[in-house]
Amino acid sequence: MHIIVVGMSHKSASVELRERVSFSEEALDGVLTQLYGTRTVLESLVLSTCNRTEIYALVSSVRAGHDFFVTLMAQHAGCSKSEIEQHTYMLQGEDAVAHAMRVASGLDSVVIGETQILGQMRDAFTKAFEVGNTGAMFNRLFREVLHVGKRAQTETTVGQHSVSVSYAAVQLASKVVGGLSNKSALVIGAGQMGTLAIRHLAAQGIGRLIVANRSVDKARNAIGDLAEVVPLTAIPDVMPDVDVVFSATGAPGYTVSVDVVKASLAQRKARPVAMLDLAVPRDIDPAIAALPMAYVYDVDDLDGVIDANLKERERQAQAIEAMIADGVQSFSNWLTEQEVVPLIAALRSKGEAIQREVMASLLNKLPNLSEREQKILNKHTMSIVNQLLREPIQNVKELAIASGDATYASVFAKLFGIDVAEERAETSLSAAAGHTVAELFGRLLGEQMEHKPRLHPVLR
């Protein structure tokens, strides 16, 4: 059995191809039904968003599975298999699981850390679960995937550090004046950069937006009714009322002088003003920075903020990668435990059977025992069995998780003469060729683990 993912995303395919491959709600039902009826595919889930189409599956053969999914996508998109193959990726085992977790965390999104993808992943899982395409393994896997995605959202701030210039400018202004909802902003210049700033400020819900431009009519045409428009000569009049100034004109010389700001600050009564100069050459006189309540920044400063956001995002991404590693290990442990559980159950029932036989023999040989004495004997013989098995059971669980496979479990089964999954034990024994029975027995009885836990074979 192999866990694989075959898909395409914004990183591997153009939007034209992605929209052709993308599955609509109705098409998705058909695809899931098709996957359900395929012998190669044991469990499956399809994630289809505007930026990615991915098929996660548990398959009996990687090659057959890959070929089947590529064919499926090609038929759906109405293009050749080779074209699809060129723009798809295939990951298997640990890489596939980690990829699912990265996707759910928003690390693989166009906007890093966006949160919508987690909901889309949850919907995809719910859909696959409802139509019966997921089984025990994928139910567990995607529970782990969604858990990691949720942790990434709640425990990190990866989505809060955009690296766009407009975001950095608004972030910088907000650090001075606080939230923008009840603030006033003045944008000087209605060119390309100015219009971008106007739209961004409007999107941030700025309380009042004023645009100063050389040509009032041109500005009105460019921005519509997003802001009040005034001529450049009105800047001294509006300056005392504004908390944030964005300037992006192409004019030579300073559009905002020290005197204008000094006069406005006197009227503002010690309320700070954030001034962001997006123009080159600069519009805002740098000498204004020396005024007590004025905070002036230029494009180089915005680069500094973007750089800080980038570093922060990297830090947060590292934290998420650690969560992903934990998630993969947790899933691996669960897989291993599933192999050990029947063995433990068999061992327990064997122990109980022996205890019952011993008790029966004792009762034959000591027929005059009272009911109370029988109860005491029963309790104590059961206690012997439990105490004898407790540590080996605990150790076999830990060793199986540490080794990532059922090697120790199979040796354990042999040692105790249990016939659980004979065929599995045989394959596992060959993997244990490097270990002597004495060494393994020693470990089973409680020696310290010397190496890091390994992943289950399904994930290797």
Added chain:
Amino acid sequence: MSAYALSLTLLFSDVVEPRRRINRAAVVLLFVAFVAMTALLFERFARLPVFPAYSKSDLLLFIAWFMLAITLVLDTFFQIGLVVFFANVVGFGLTLFAGGEQSRHPFPWFPHGDLLFVHIVMATMSEIAFAFGFVFALMHVVQDRNLRRHRFNRWFLQLPSLAALDRWALFSSALGFFLLFVAMAIGEEWAQVVLHHWILGSLKTVVTLLTWAMYAVYLIQRVRRQGTGRGLMAYQMICFVATVVNLVAVADPAQFPVRP
């Protein structure tokens, strides 16, 4: 103290280089420090012959404990981030101070203890509010420095905006100002009832009135928006230093002569 110090070191390390384990360890250690301080306070208060006979050391410790408790509770529900660090730096400083102020001036006898109790509670709450005001002013100074010097580091990203810090500092100081006024009024009333005269002329009252007047100046300046943000914050920090000096260096009411 060791847990407290180590926790603050870890919190600092978490700001510089965030790691979840470090952060968790810091919060756990902060909780250990809280439990230890709670036990210490209980032990100290249990030894008092009557409640108001606390020492300056007890009071400082109580203020630090209260700050620690508030930050732990707030951080649990609202993730207040760097406020935890800054508030506990101040709290730790007060705890250290409390360690060096072990002298006790227990009252042998207190009439009208209930009035005195209310006075003490109000005064303590005002000092706690001033301590938080100081924390926000300190954070404002750090963030203002970042913004002035164009230092866009983790501190810049983590610290709240100047406007928010200014608002919080104003609220804390106004609250402390009001509580201190009530505490002084009740203190005077107690003196009138117990000592049969006003104590406006006592050194403690004069210095307390002075610190109260200093805060009044800050509040007037801030409300009328006179002076710069930086200057006002620095002044507010000086006000808190004056409060601490008043708390530890000026003779407390325990030394007033009480006539049975």
